[in-house]
Amino acid sequence: MLMPQIPTAPVAAQTITEWAASYPTLAALLESGLAPAQAALRWGLQLLKASAAADAILVFRAAAALDPNDASIWTNLGVALDRTGASAEAALCLLRALTLAPQQADTWLLLGVVRGKLGDNAGAEVALRTSIDLKPDSATAWQCLALLKERQRDYAGAIDCLGACVALGERSAAILANLGKLYYQTGRLQEAHDAYERAVRADASNPHFERMFRKARFLRDVLIGATVDGALATYMDHLDPLGAVEAREQMAWLETAAGLLSGWGHLEPAIRVCRKQLELVPSSASARYLLDVLEGAPGLSRAPDTYIAESFDAFAEGFDAQLVGxxxxxxxxxxxxxxxxxxxxxxxxxxxxxxxxxxxxxxxxxxxxxxxxxxxxxxxxxxxxxxxxxxxxxxxxxxxxxxxxxxxxxxxxxxxxxxxxxxxxxxxxxxxxxxxxxxxxxxxxxxxxxxxxxxxxxxxxxxxxxxxxxxxxxxxxxxxxxxxxxxxxxxxxxxxxxxxxxxxxxx
Ligand SMILES: C[S@@+](CC[C@H](N)C(=O)[O-])C[C@H]1O[C@@H](n2cnc3c(N)ncnc32)[C@H](O)[C@@H]1O
CATH class of the missing domain: 3.40.50.150 (Vaccinia Virus protein VP39)
Structure with a gap:
């Protein structure tokens, strides 16, 4: 069984004395009257701050050997180990810290994150929820829980957690946009629109947030009965008249929009979008096929080759990220x-x-x-x-x-x-x-x-x-x-x- 690797107390004491002879920072901490374990803890924290996590681990191990009942030493050893990728041992150290000081919300939070990295999703959720119980106003803990849920593809759960995070006052553009993405993925278009709108207000310089806001707005508008022409004019409002590139982008978006709407079961708006595609490009194989499908054209016994080629050409770049991711x-x-x-x-x-x-x-x-x-x-x-x-x-x-x-x-x-x-x-x-x-x-x-x-x-x-x-x-x-x-x-x-x-x- 994996155990935290801690030297014996005499070896740790000897090592600290030797380090003090070579490192003035540690020597000064000892001279200030701190006990060796506390001096080592302070020095380790400085090393950790200076991104020297591997050195910090050695120092925290020595400190833990001298004062094994100090929870903060175990916590910091866990943090340093996790930084070097030794997450399994990190989890053990964090647990040891929590045995000594079970009310430490931040340590539960760290344990949740580390367990998530180890693929222990159930354990991660228990730790994060314990952290939230101890410190209900921790937006960070809700955010970590949201990420865990999203990784497990529990999008509804992730939305609830990010919602709690926003309710606590965490309104960064990134969080609002992530919430928008989750609403969008789950077809909750009004909420996706609102979240992206707030993300754009929080960070108007981010082109991705702005693009997603326009997409959510288009879908929402078509869904609530706006004409496709009207929704499209708003969607493309920053580009009038359209150049050839923008016209292609517009067609690609209409194809995506029709697919999304039909996938979400909104058949009538999807039909209207397909018709608009065919009005703009009468030869569009994907619009023709999807329209035939949605209108229940008789005798469909396979997807036409032109549709396959056109739609998978359009989807190729994003295929792995969307399907697998x-x-x-x-x-x-x-x-x-x-x-x-x-x-x-x-x-x-x-x-x-x-x-x-x-x-x-x-x-x-x-x-x-x-x-x-x-x-x-x-x-x-x-x-x-x-x-x-x-x-x-x-x-x-x-x-x-x-x-x-x-x-x-x-x-x-x-x-x-x-x-x-x-x-x-x-x-x-x-x-x-x-x-x-x-x-x-x-x-x-x-x-x-x-x-x-x-x-x-x-x-x-x-x-x-x-x-x-x-x-x-x-x-x-x-x-x-x-x-x-x-x-x-x-x-x-x-x-x-x-x-x-x-x-x-x-x-
Ligand atoms: C959903 S993707 C699956 C791709 C791959 N097999 C995978 O599992 O990742 C379906 C693929 O089948 C291709 N395809 C569909 N019908 C086809 C046909 N009649 N002839 C050749 N390829 C076809 C599409 O172009 C597309 O690349």
Whole structure:
């Protein structure tokens, strides 16, 4: 078990005497009449202040050896250890301090932060809440608790904590903007608007706060019935008339806005935004498709290639930050570990990352690949994959077409979050069977269809499928190895349920 590393008292006393001979600061503290432990504590604090945390640790250890019942020595040892990254030992020292002085709100706060770094979220929350109980007006403790909640993607909890922080008078632009971001992420648009407005008032020079304020205001205005023209005029009011760059930015924003509104279930405002997009750029594939989806156009059996290319080109730069960072997307990890669990140790395979996107699966598949190919329709997503430098070949082509043109080439195919863009999966299974060698493995994920039917297009433009439908289609060419029920990502309504499938190509 990890224990704080403290020398024996005689060794500590001897060491302090030797240090005093070389370091006048310590010698002066001792000469002023302080006991050796207290002199060492003061000197350690000076070292800590001068960013010499490693030296401070040695000094605090000696002080703790001489006066093990002084809580402040343990607290400062904990702080210094944490600064050098030794968070586990830091937590022990802070706990030792709290055993001696349990009413120290600030030490509970430090312990909460350190436990958070160690990934002990439950322990961190207990410590932070104890700190708040002892010192209810500590905005810092509420802020730390908010950060913890945000890291756990408990956005409602994080909002409550930041709200408490603001109520205590903490009104810095950064806190208000963070509150605005959380409201925005959870679709609480009036509150997002208000928080960003206050952030801009607190710091008018921050362009990000200002941009987010304009976005929140646009969405709020459209939602409460303003015309898209009116909301757009306010959104772009600092730029009239628009240059070519601004006009492109405006279109990109309208696409994002339509996606956000439909994702939050505000279908009528989303339809109005799509119509405006088409009025401005009649060839916009993403607006056309989303409008068809939202208006319930009959016969939608997959997302058009033009829509996929256009929307993922626009999303490529922010994909990892939004999906992985905000929405907790880890299907690549889940799917690849399912695939890897069935492989012979040490063997390598011909692998296809189908719909490779930014290359999140490629990173995980590289170690087991003799050759790793990524295929995708989006040029910008392929550029992101290219940057990872893990693929032998990256191909810009429609997936079904590509599979059909590579008979017997692959031993493993992974399709993470790709079938969401196909409704009818028949052609995809047929062509996967063409491209796959006998006994090859096919790993894929689907979003789970709630209710009747084989598949249905959702207001997000993605398709959800019934597991029974997937099994039925696969049956002819593939045998099922395993299915896993899982969470694909988070959205406004909570977890998005999905299923992972692993199939083996029949010999
Ligand atoms: C949600 S992303 C997932 C990317 C990656 N598999 C991952 O898990 O991070 C879906 C990707 O599939 C691609 N895609 C969708 N339909 C496609 C199709 N018919 N042909 C090729 N790529 C397609 C998109 O361009 C996008 O990059």
């Amino acid at each position: 905000v929405l907790g997307y880890d299907v690549p990890q889940q799917l690849c570990s399912l695939l890897l669990s069935q492989l012979e140790a040490g063997r390598k395979y011909a692998v296809l990352d189908a719909g490779c996107g930014t290359g999140l699966c490629g990173l995980l598949l590289r170690p087991i690949a003799t050759a790793l190919v990524g295929v995708d329709l989006s040029k910008k997503m392929l550029e992101m994959s290219e940057r990872r430098a893990v693929y032998d070949e990256l191909v810009r082509e429609e997936l079904t077409e590509y599979l059909g043109s590579q008979p017997g080439r692959f031993e493993l195919i992974a399709a993470a979050d790709v079938l969401l863009y196909f409704g009818d999966l028949g052609p995809l299974f047929k062509k996967s069977a063409v491209a796959m060698r006998p006994n090859g493995l096919l790993a894929l994920s689907i979003e789970l269809l709630e209710g009747e039917g084989d598949f249905r297009v959702l207001s997000s433009g993605r398709f959800a499928h019934a597991p029974g439908y997937v099994l039925r289609l696969a049956e002819e060419q593939f045998e099922l190895v395993r299915t896993v029920d899982t969470t694909l990502r988070l959205d406004l309504h909570g977890r998005v349920p999905g299923t992972l499938f692993l199939f083996r190509r029949r010999a």
